[in-house]
Amino acid sequence: MTAADRIQSPDVSVEDDELERSLRPRAFGDFVGQRAVKEQLSVAVEAAIARGEALDHVLLAGPPGLGKTSLAQIIATELDAPFVQTAGPALERKGDIAAFLTALEPGSVFFVDELHRLPRALEETFYPAMEDRQLPITVGTGAGARVVTLDLPPFTLVGATTRTGLLTTPLRDRFGLQHRLDPYDHDDLAAIVRRSAAILQVEIEHQGAEAIAARSRGTPRVANRLLRRVRDFAEVRMGGVVTREAADAALRMLEVDDEGLDRLDREILRSVCVTFAGGPVGLSTLAAAVGEEQDTIEDVYEPYLLQRGFLQRTPRGRCATARAFTHLGLPAPAPEQGTLI
Incomplete structure (x- = not known):
């Protein structure tokens, strides 16, 4: 689990992880949203099946929680192929990559999450594997060392990243299919909440699903986790039915406001608006002020x-907008104080 996952969902437990897996769509037809990406992948998969070939390598990019892992699993399911999963940080040596690649069955889908965190020195190991399905291995040391090339079975590498810009061009260009997932709209999130409620056997009213979707930050993972917390509240205090009133009360208890901002979101805004008079303020200074890591603020909250x-990036740092002051119930300072009105 990444730091971003922990920060977004501090209440994650083993049970929640199992529930999250149970809520994952199993086929393209079950996957809500991302219509263009889903259609393009579906066509590519059908074409690969018709030709009896391995699907071209796939790169999925986008913020956490939008369904990259689910799509990778769906690709494997639609191809009726084995699914092998790892993450960039877990691959520390060339031998780690070789162990995965040489163990793949023909047609396997090899999913590497957080691909941007793969050590640069190891990227070159993937180049011949992706292009020629070959794996050069150095045998021996010193003057007696020699290179042995192993043939690999046909396979599809599916890479997922939240930061495409950190991938090197040679690695990125070796993916024949490249897709970016965008935040979900309100209607798709509401549909996801209703689908998940049905799987969890939770009675939910239309307005209850709408209330959860409105606070889900455009992210299905957040929507499902909020649903589980609202379900708990509804079972304990509201007769078990997720109504709008139950959702609103539960989310107030969780300190999630009408814009989907949680306590740390508001703390970041308040720090910029009050402590730094609207900005500009540098990321390192802001991180120190709220007691959080820079990359967590930059990747998860910002x-x-x-x-x-609510925020705007400038060459001098982060600035609060007039909307941020209004949301916090603060008077906006004059423009000359650095705030972007």
């Missing part, structure tokens, strides 16, 4: 605050 128009 994208949504930017998307919702």
Whole structure:
């Protein structure tokens, strides 16, 4: 589990992880949203099956929680192929990659999450494997060393990344299919909440699903986790039915406001607005002020605050917008103080 996952969902438990897996769609027809990506992948999969070939390598990019892992698993299911999963940080030596690649069955889908965290020195190991299905291995040391090339079975590498810019061009260009997943709209999130409620056997009203979707930050993973917490509240205090009133009360208890901002989101905004008079403020300074890691703020919290128009990046640092002051119930300072009005 990444740091981003822990921060987004501090209440994650083993039971929650199992539930999350149970909520994953199993086929393209079950996958809600990302219509263009889903259609393009479906066509590519059908074409590969018709030709009896391995699917071209696939790169899936986008913020956490949008369904990259689910799509990788669906690809394997649709291809009726074995699914092998690892993550970039787990591959520390060339031998780690060789162990995975040489153990693949023909047609396997090899999923590497957090591909951008793969050590640069290891990327070259993937190049001949992806292009020529070959794996050069150095046998021996010193003057007696020689290179032995192993043939690999046909396979599909599916890489997932939240930061495409950190991938080197040679690695990125070796993916024949490249797709970016975008945040989900309100209707798709509401449909995901209703689907998940049906799987969890939770009675939910239309307005209850709408209330959860509105606070889900455009992310199915967040929507499903909020649903589970609202379900708990509804079972204990509201007769077990997820109504709008139950959802609103539960989310207030969880300190998730109408914009989907949680306590740390608001703390970041308040720090920029109050402590730094609206900004600009550098990322390292902001991280120190709220007691959080820089990469957590940049990768987990900031994208949504930017998307919702609460923050703006400038060459001098982060600045709060007038909307941020209004959301916090604060008077906006004059423009000359650095705030972007």
